[in-house]
Amino acid sequence: MHNGNAHEMGRLIEPGRVHRDVYTDPAVFELEMDRIFGRAWLFVGHTSQVPNPGDFITTQLGRQPVVMTRHRDGNVHVLLNRCTHRGAKVVNERKGNAPRLTCCYHGWSFDTDGRLVAVPVPEGCAADFDKEQFGLARAPRVGQYRGFVFTSLSPRGASFEDHIGPMKGNIDDLVDRAPAGELALDAGMHRYTYAGNWKLQVENVLDSYHVPFGHASTVNKQGVQFARREGDQKGATVVETEKKQTAASWRERKSYIVGNGHGWTSNTTLDEGKRSSPAFNEYKRVLAEKVGAARAAEILTPRLHNSLIYPNMSIMGLNIHVRVIQPIAVDRTEVTIYPIRLVGAPDAMNFGNIRLLNVTHSAASFVQTDDLEAFVRTQKGLASRMTDWVDISRGLGDEEPDRALNATRALATHEMVVRAQYRAWLGYMREAA
Amino acid sequence: MNAPAGDAAIDRARIEEFLIHEARLLDDRRFRDWMALFSDDGTYWVPSVPGQAGPFEQASLFYDDRELMKNRVERLEHPRIHVQTPPSRTAHLVGNLMIETVDEAKGEYAVSSTVIMVEYRDEHQRVFAGRQHHRLRRDGASFRIAHKRVDLVNCDSAFEPIAVPI
Numbered sequence: 204m205h206n207g208n209a210h211e212m213g214r215l216i217e218p219g220r221v222h223r224d225v226y227t228d229p230a231v232f233e234l235e236m237d238r239i240f241g242r243a244w245l246f247v248g249h250t251s252q253v254p255n256p257g258d259f260i261t262t263q264l265g266r267q268p269v270v271m272t273r274h275r276d277g278n279v280h281v282l283l284n285r286c287t288h289r290g291a292k293v294v295n296e297r298k299g300n301a302p303r304l305t306c307c308y309h310g311w312s313f314d315t316d317g318r319l320v321a322v323p324v325p326e327g328c329a330a331d332f333d334k335e336q337f338g339l340a341r342a343p344r345v346g347q348y349r350g351f352v353f354t355s356l357s358p359r360g361a362s363f364e365d366h367i368g369p370m371k372g373n374i375d376d377l378v379d380r381a382p383a384g385e386l387a388l389d390a391g392m393h394r395y396t397y398a399g400n401w402k403l404q405v406e407n408v409l410d411s412y413h414v415p416f417g418h419a420s421t422v423n424k425q426g427v428q429f430a431r432r433e434g435d436q437k438g439a440t441v442v443e444t445e446k447k448q449t450a451a452s453w454r455e456r457k458s459y460i461v462g463n464g465h466g467w468t469s470n471t472t473l474d475e476g477k478r479s480s481p482a483f484n485e486y487k488r489v490l491a492e493k494v495g496a497a498r499a500a501e502i503l504t505p506r507l508h509n510s511l512i513y514p515n516m517s518i519m520g521l522n523i524h525v526r527v528i529q530p531i532a533v534d535r536t537e538v539t540i541y542p543i544r545l546v547g548a549p550d551a552m553n554f555g556n557i558r559l560l561n562v563t564h565s566a567a568s569f570v571q572t573d574d575l576e577a578f579v580r581t582q583k584g585l586a587s588r589m590t591d592w593v594d595i596s597r598g599l600g601d602e603e604p605d606r607a608l609n610a611t612r613a614l615a616t617h618e619m620v621v622r623a624q625y626r627a628w629l630g631y632m633r634e635a636a
Numbered sequence: 637m638n639a640p641a642g643d644a645a646i647d648r649a650r651i652e653e654f655l656i657h658e659a660r661l662l663d664d665r666r667f668r669d670w671m672a673l674f675s676d677d678g679t680y681w682v683p684s685v686p687g688q689a690g691p692f693e694q695a696s697l698f699y700d701d702r703e704l705m706k707n708r709v710e711r712l713e714h715p716r717i718h719v720q721t722p723p724s725r726t727a728h729l730v731g732n733l734m735i736e737t738v739d740e741a742k743g744e745y746a747v748s749s750t751v752i753m754v755e756y757r758d759e760h761q762r763v764f765a766g767r768q769h770h771r772l773r774r775d776g777a778s779f780r781i782a783h784k785r786v787d788l789v790n791c792d793s794a795f796e797p798i799a800v801p802i
Contacts, residue, residue, distance in 0.1 A: 297792075391684055391694030394794035420717035429707045537794045542695050554692040562704060566795035567682065567697045569711050575797045576719040 205230045207238075209633040216625045219596030223585045225628075226400040226593070232533035237636040239514050239628070240265025242357035244366045246516035246527055247271050247281050247342075249541075250350040251387040257300045257315055263529055267356055269342065270294045270304065272315040281342040281354045282317045293339065304339070313339050349378045350386060357636065361463070369461040369609075373510040377520050379502050382486075382493045382547030388525065390557045393540040395566040397575045399582035401515065401530035404538055405624060407574055408517040408526065409468050409509060411456050411615035412597065415441045415449045417577055421569050426450060429569070432522065433555035434483030449616070456615035459608060464513025464627025466620040470521075475503040482551035489547060511620070513627050522563045523556055534582050540564045595621045644735070651747055651772060652733055654779050659728035659751075662801060667709040670801070671702070675773055675780040678702060682786045682802060697791065697798065712800070719799045724757040726800060730768075743774035744782060751786065753802050764802050765789050 205211055205228060215222040215231075224231055245264045252260050253273040261270045261284055268284040270293070286293050286306040293306045293313065303320060305312040310323045317339035322328060342354040346363030348371055353363065378386055397404075407413070418441075421428050428438030440450045452472070460466040476487065491499040508520025515528040525541045542557045563570045585593070598617025605612040613619035661670040674680070682697040691699040700708060711717055732750040739745075746769065753764040766788035772779040786802050 393684065393695050393697075394792070396794040396796055398796075416716075417718070420711045420714040423710075539794075540695075550692075557692065557695060558699060561696050561699050562707070565684070565695065565697050567798040569707065572719040572797035572799055573717065576721075580718075 205234065207234045207632075207635065212629060212632045216629045217592075218622070219599045220592040220594050221625055223587075223591050223593060225625075226402065226582065226585050227533060229533045232400075232530070234632060235530065236265045238634065239631045240267075240356075240530065241636050242355055242360050243514050243631060244344075244346065244353045244355050244361075244363060245514070246512065246525075247345075247352045247354050249386065249388040249525070250279055250347070250352060251385070251389055252298070253279060254389075255300065257302050258298075259294060259301065259304070259315070260298045261294050261296065262527075264354060264356060265530065268292050269354070270339075271352060272304075274314070274316040276316075278316070279347070279352060280316050281345050281352065282313075282339040283342065284339075286311055287319065287337040287339060311337075317341055349374055366463055367512070369463065370465050370510060370512050373467055373507040373512075373518060376505050376507040376510075377518055377523065377543070379494075380490075380505070380523075381545035382489045383545075384493075385546045387544040387546050388541045390542040390544055390553075392542075393560065393565045394537065395540075395571065395575065396531075396535065396537045397578050398534055399536060399578035400533060401528050401536040402624070402628075403578040403581055404528045404536060404574075405511065405513075405515060406621050407578070408519070409458055409466050409511050409615075409620040411453070411458065411468055412618070413574075413577070415453065417573055418570055420573060432478065432559055433552055434478030434480035436479075454614065454616055457612055458615040458617070458620050459507075459605065459610040459612050460620055460623040461608075461610045462623075462627075464624045465511060466513075466623055467507050467510040468615045468620075469506050469508065471506065473504060473506075473508075473521075475505065476500060482549050482555060485549045486545075486552045489549065493547065511624075513624060514631075522559050524560055524564060526564075536578075595625070647738075647745065648733070648735060650777075651735065651745060651779070652730075654772065655730045655733065655747070655749060655770065658781070659730050662753075663726050663728055665712075665723065665800075667712050667801070671705050671709050673779075673781050674702060674705065674784075675775075675782050676702060678781050678783065680705060680781075680784050680801065682788065683791055685792050686787065688791075697788075697795075698801065708801070717799070719797050720757075722758055724755050724800050726756075727754045728752070736769075745772045745774075745779075746770075747772055751802065755800070760796075762796070766791070766802075768802075 215225050248260050248271045256273055256275045259270050259272045270282050270284040272280050284292050284294055288311050291306055291308045293304050303312045312321045314320050319334045319337045343358040344355040346353045422441055426442035426444040427440050441453050443450045456470050458468045505520050510518045517526045523543045527539045529537045531537055542560050544553045562568050595618045598613050598619055602611050602613045602619050658673055680698055680700045681691050684695050684697050729752045730749050734748050736746040736748055748767055748769050751768045755762055766786055769785040770781055771783040773782045
């Protein structure tokens with residue numbers, strides 16, 4: 204059991220290894236709820252999920268239920284979804300539209316900006332009862348970038364700009380691919396869960412090392428993955444079959460870190476311009492018409508994809524989606540995958556992207572399911588008390604500066620990004636909330 | 637169009653037998669034979685929200701045409717499919733069969749039934765249940781599946797991995 208003092212937390216993380224308690228100790232999990240999820244900038248939702256006044260979505264930030272609303276004046280609010288009277292969760296639906304948010308218990312009702320507007324049997328209120336004091340609490344800090352809404356549940360700590368700033372380019376990298384320059388997260392969601400710690404999924408989103416082996420069942424005898432995307436002539440080559448080894452092109456992929464636990468991977472030879480199908484060609488035409496041929500060519504050679512915005516959100520740029528990783532217990536995690544519609548792109552292409560996620564990232568997909576099996580088996584293995592340490596030392600000392608990107612670079616099959624995540628983890632966990 | 641009164645009982649018996657046969661192929665893990673029940677333009681859809689309007693505008697648990705079905709079956713046969721090591725064992729139960737409509741011109745039947753699938757794998761047992769909708773196309777003495785849709789009662793919940801079709 205851990206009491207949370209800084210020295211003790213520091214002993215859990217070493218330069219190339221992580222103590223098993225980080226994944227298995229319920230006391231560490233409770234500390235994470237306070238020290239990470241109680242104050243880090245967390246993704247709440249995208250403004251396209253609440254396009255009209257009265258629209259709302261609900262979600263959970265660590266242990267805190269929240270509701271994100273669109274008020275009549277067009278502003279988006281993040282409110283704590285807990286009645287200020289006796290504490291009931293006010294909004295129970297995952298999404299909807301309502302002129303007021305009314306608690307099911309005694310009928311207190313709140314405007315979509317959180318103000319308390321009506322209390323049944325008002326003559327019973329205490330003499331000095333002031334409705335102004337009983338609005339739904341607003342999240343202490345809210346920041347927005349290109350429709351992505353983030354919240355910190357603490358009034359203190361790194362500013363939105365300091366935390367998210369280094370990753371704005373990664374958000375741009377995806378949003379700019381929409382001919383209209385905006386995204387819509389309005390194509391439903393995939394939800395999956397696994398019996399394992401949340402950080403196993405966080406580590407995995409930037410893990411290029413596992414692909415040839417972990418996803419062997421998606422690779423054919425020629426070492427090529429099934430054709431995945433609209434306009435791709437074939438899938439990625441991940442294995443050189445004669446040599447029985449990970450393909451050179453795969454090994455050359457790079458990963459990058461920029462502090463705060465964030466990172467991304469990059470296929471530096473990726474050229475989306477080569478994709479060709481009637482829908483994709485029409486997309487390329489519309490994009491070039493909007494932004495010009497030169498800018499379209501830049502946009503079609505994306506370099507900042509498969510991004511992790513620490514602690515628990517990723518933007519995947521190849522099979523495009525946004526992913527949110529929600530810790531439920533030390534050994535239980537729920538993940539939500541939002542397909543993305545590129546506004547202004549042909550319907551057929553957006554539909555293709557949405558369909559692709561069914562086979563890559565749904566609970567019934569070809570790809571994600573083998574990852575989940577790996578997470579579950581890792582959690583089982585880590586129950587062993589005979590070995591305390593998890594090794595994350597691949598490429599330790601081989602990191603190099605990338606001055607053009609103002610980042611640190613390594614091979615994507617190394618574990619620099621995981622080490623960066625645990626440096627950030629320790630930064631939060633050392634300090635009492 | 638309503639079913640012609642004369643041979644409705646025969647149709648019903650054949651359809652029921654066909655659906656039971658389909659369920660048996662899945663339970664026996666004869667996925668390639670299961671796939672062969674589908675017409676060349678056949679599709680298999682498991683929506684992710686109740687009453688989902690279509691498979692294109694939003695996420696689905698499954699929406700396979702024959703090509704994706706083939707990828708899925710090849711993966712299920714792959715020796716290193718980790719999420720099927722050990723493999724799932726399933727028991728399907730199909731009942732409450734209703735022939736909704738008959739299109740004589742196309743030789744197609746829209747059929748709904750309740751399906752329950754119990755799945756056991758790696759020390760865990762769970763239950764899937766819902767209403768399934770088949771569009772069956774007459775093919776000689778039997779049928780091909782032109783479209784199969786399974787509306788699970790918990791379609792919008794967070795699932796542990798689903799490796800085998802329902």
